[in-house]
Structure formats: C-alpha cells, structure tokens
Amino acid sequence: EFIRDAERPPYDKIVKTFRVNHLNVVDSYGSESIGFFHEDGNHSPKIVNESLVRWLPKLMVDGIFVWDDPGWADNSKLVHNVHNNYGLLLLEQAPGYHVLRKVKHIEHLNRVHDVP
Numbered sequence: 001e002f003i004r005d006a007e008r009p010p011y012d013k014i015v016k017t018f019r020v021n022h023l024n025v026v027d028s029y030g031s032e033s034i035g036f037f038h039e040d041g042n043h044s045p046k047i048v049n050e051s052l053v054r055w056l057p058k059l060m061v062d063g064i065f066v067w068d069d070p071g072w073a074d075n076s077k078l079v080h081n082v083h084n085n086y087g088l089l090l091l092e093q094a095p096g097y098h099v100l101r102k103v104k105h106i107e108h109l110n111r112v113h114d115v116p
Contacts, residue, residue: 039055039067052082065101
C-alpha cells in the first residue's frame with residue numbers, strides 16, 4: 001500500500017520509491033540530502049549494519065528514519081547502539097517499527113555495531 005500511495009499525486013512529487021537493492025543506489029545521494037528513510041530490507045544484523053552505515057549520513061538533520069522490524073534476527077545490540085550513539089532521537093516505538101529523528105550531524109560511520 002505504501003508504494004502504491006507514494007506513486008500517486010501529490011506524493012509522487014516528493015517521494016522516490018525504488019524496486020532495487022537500496023545499497024546499489026545509496027552512493028547517488030549526497031550527505032544529508034534526504035529527509036525520510038524507511039529501512040525495510042534484509043533483517044540480518046550484517047546487512048542492516050551496512051545499510052545504516054551507508055544511509056544514516058545521507059539523512060538530513062531533523063530527517064525521519066523509520067526502521068521496520070528492528071527486533072528481527074537478534075538485532076537488539078544494533079538497536080541499542082542506533083538509539084543511543086548516532087544522533088537519533090526515538091519518537092515512537094512499536095513492536096513492528098521504530099520512528100527516529102536525526103538530531104545531529106553524522107560525518108561518517110565506520111560501523112553501527114560489530115557484527116559477525
């Protein structure tokens with residue numbers, strides 16, 4: 001439903017949807033150039049870590065990050081680190097998603113959490 005609605009007016013003017021591996025397009029965005037990021041991909045800690053390391057610096061200050069199913073695949077350490085160490089303020093937490101707002105500039109991330 002989200003993609004269907006996002007591709008209709010008036011949202012189609014401000015929302016870009018991708019049906020590709022999002023890690024293949026991340027480098028086409030500059031630092032702090034996006035206002036909303038919805039993570040709903042592979043839920044393994046290693047893949048989520050790579051996604052966050054590459055996408056969080058692209059999110060502008062005051063931008064919104066929606067994390068779908070953060071509790072899957074034993075991501076508890078990753079969730080804790082993201083909430084506490086990377087300039088993100090938890091706005092809403094529900095069983096299937098977290099909504100966070102970026103509150104400070106992130107120059108570069110080497111890792112969000114050590115994962116095997």
